[in-house]
Amino acid sequence: MQEYNPKEIESKWQKYWEEKKTYKTPENATHDNKMYILPQLPYPSGSGLHVGHAEVYTACDIYARYQRMLGKKVLQVIGWDSFGLPAENYAIKTNIHPQESTEKAIDTFREQIKSLGISVDWEREVGSHNPDYYKWTQWFFLLFYKRGLAYRKKQSVNWCDSCKTVLANEQVEDGKCERCSTVVEQRDMEQWYLKITEYADRLLKDLDKVDWPEETVKRQKDWIGRSEGAMVEFKIQNSKFKISVFTTRPDTLFGATYMVLAPEHELVQDFKNKIENWEEVEEYISQTKLKTDLDRQTEKEKTGVELKGIKAINPVNNEEIPVWIADYVLSSYGTGAIMAVPAHDERDWEFAKKYGLPIKQVVARQIGDRKEEGYCRPGAYGIIQKDNKVFVLFDKEHGYYRLPGGGFDKEDKTPEEALKRELAEETGFVNYEIGEHFTKLEACSYTGDGEAYQHRMLHAYYVKLIDETRNKDLLEEHKDWDYHWMTYDEAVDAFDSNPQEIGEIDLIALAMDKQTPCFTGEGVSVNSDFLDELITNDAKEKMIAWLEENKLGERKVQYKLRDWSVSRQRFWGAPIPMLYDEKGELHPVPENDLPVLLPNDVDFKPTGESPLNYSKDFNAGVEEKYGRGWKREPDTLDTFMCSSWYYYRYLDPHNDKEFASPESLKTWMPVDFYLGGPEHVNGHLLYSRFFTKVLFDEGLVGFDEPFLKHRHQGLILGEDNRKMSKRWGNVINPTDIVNEFGADTARMYEMFMGPLEDDKPWDMNGVKGIRRFLEKIWKLQDKVQADAESDSKLLHKTIKKVTEDIEKMHFNTAISAMMELVNEWQKADKISKEDFAIFVKLLSPFAPHMAEELWSELGSGSTITFETWPEYDESLIQDDMITLVVQINGKVRANLEVSADISESEAKDKALEEDNVKKWLEGKQPKKVIYVKGKLVSIVV
């Protein structure tokens, strides 16, 4: 037998696969037997393939090869995200055209990926910088335009002065450009936007449909940032103007003591004539404009200016309140204006403290240790009703405010006084102002009766019953209560109790009804956060209803998500297919005229204006074709536009009539498995979902989520445990590993390092270990004999383990299992040929070149690619003899070799007869003997 020579066999098989078109996408695929595996689209950087890329492609490839052996028709393609800034920046530096440097980089990438033996269909390769690709990127833009989802607006944008380009929010890191680390400034510019906000609710809701990492779903949800609340209108005194604000806490409206507008708010300009201190205001506005996002973030102290001469009216109590502008209010969220409730909002509180604005508390409960004067975290509170009637207050201990049991102190003449004193004593709010809202406090009566207190105005009655039948009487007794049923788990969550405790309780009421005193379950304390939420939500609902009834406001759902800015004043991207006529009116480029080609005569030096403006070729013939004075839109599209739909192009890459044919869409979509980095969660992944939903609404696809199952790869760190970087000199080039150890070793090592999704450091010795393992397998060939019989038990256990682990993407443990088998076989004299062939199949997704070679040595004339994946024999993986552990008081004192079908009593008897057990029992009688089938006997003395 020859020595294991990976170089030789790897190039041999790579050539074979290429010649035989082994990995060409099957043409007879149907929706039921297809398997679409998608490794994320790489940016072909000049520095070549990274070990992180290799990890993604190998993991996808293992899965793809496994699926082929299960009989699936697999689609696996690789393409290039080949437009973008780095190539253009490189061009500026070196004067090498991006087209040239990009294509060179692609050639390198392609060769490197091929050298890893990744089984992709190279006939379907696409590159987003090719006109036959970006034609369709432009087509997508027109689709958005047609559906009213693309628009231009002037807005303050993130501007990187070094890249001379606009950056999306996710391209800004810590206020700096993610590419060049220049501090990002704000500039007012007219830009193209896509109305992704119109899809915010669906993008949020449909996350329930996908199988993605939990954290990823959560991050995307947070990014979309839905909050529920109300729009409330505040009139401006002596004027026709109104200011709308969004609030999530309408229940604190009574505490709104001033308003704040973002400096950019348009009403500020409308008030110009009325504002007495206009100069000061104007100065503040221009200062704000100069500030970068970074400045705004790092500034600790809030600033602002009052609009003197302007007063707003709080709609719930008609109080006159001042109006300010301040840059802590964002113009881009909600209406760009807020009602400030300093008593219950930390930011408003800070601001009010600084400028001496009134702080009026309308929520009584103080939470935590923040005893600073006047501040109270939003929590339980008093609520208003129609005629300013109010109330219920809550205390620290019980979650509701409790007046002194049995009445009030002698000094207290009225309930209000008692309340005021209590508040001061228990919360430390010296300046608490009870005010007129509480003058009708007679509505809140109370009876002191041990644990039970009554607050008649409270309407939240929450009751838990463990056993309905058992509590029939209680139910009957309280039939006028509002019941809220909870599951067992909810109850455990809701109360600071352990499950056992909950189990023993019949009924828990958190609050009380109009007539009946409060009822708390015995031995149960109430979780204050839970109560807060309960009470606050109840109050919010009531307040919103009241606002709507009185036409002062309405229910509103607000999102953090902003529209997607897609224009770039750069050269190396897809031109935006729009035209301006002689009046400056917009017109889409007719579909037949696509693609709008990127010209070659461009000076790509950044000026801050779009380079395409100065291209003769680009503008040539426009007037002749479209009309006098017509001009092309000179901006190019954000590269995220290119990568938002590439997985569709793979389906039908040479189609020049459609982005993909309806048949191909029907057959292959959605993607079955998508592997990509966690950095794309709020960019690429969100945009791709948006694209798909628009296609769905246009009736072009029959599904509205593109990626069913999605996972992230972890970061591969350098041997020094730091992120790989030229700066640290710790970069590992996968091609060096392939050259020195072979592709199979490189692939297997990357998979063996640890769980796919974890960050893990590189270890050269680990690579050698994998190479040793492959050598061991190679040498097993000597022992393979056609007529040999071998014990197949371990083999079948291995089949089971490897199969299950591939399904779960636990490649590291799948490899461990194969190692265990090989270690056993190494000790044997002979190995049955049949068994070895099965093992080679298990190995083939991981080390395809070696597997092909071993497979052909076993006598096959063709590739192992389409052989059937082995199944394990259930009967063979059952052990006849098992080891029973005997524990005495939790400590292992003996091991019993017993037959697997031993009965409970037999096992217990046998355990007690053991010498060592007898010794440890010291003649004592066991109190209890526990038997766990197939595992252990536990003896308690």
Place this chain on the structure above:
RNA sequence: GCCCGAGUGGCGGAAUUGGUAGACGCGCACGACUCAAAAUCGUGUUCCUUCGGGAGUGAGAGUUCGAUUCUCUCCUCGGGCACCA
């Protein structure tokens, strides 16, 4: 500040409907082969130990016959968001 996630030998990591913690690999030690080294093979390898055992999965408590796994508190590290009203 808020929200997640994770802490297991010298290292990467295994093991969860609660059931012998440390699979597999690396490293290390010893042995075989060799004049020698490398490579390879074999044996051992959580720590302490008076060799009977004892301790041990970030710390502390709790539930249990039994906890890396469940509950609570705290610590450390990593990630995300960051004036979102």
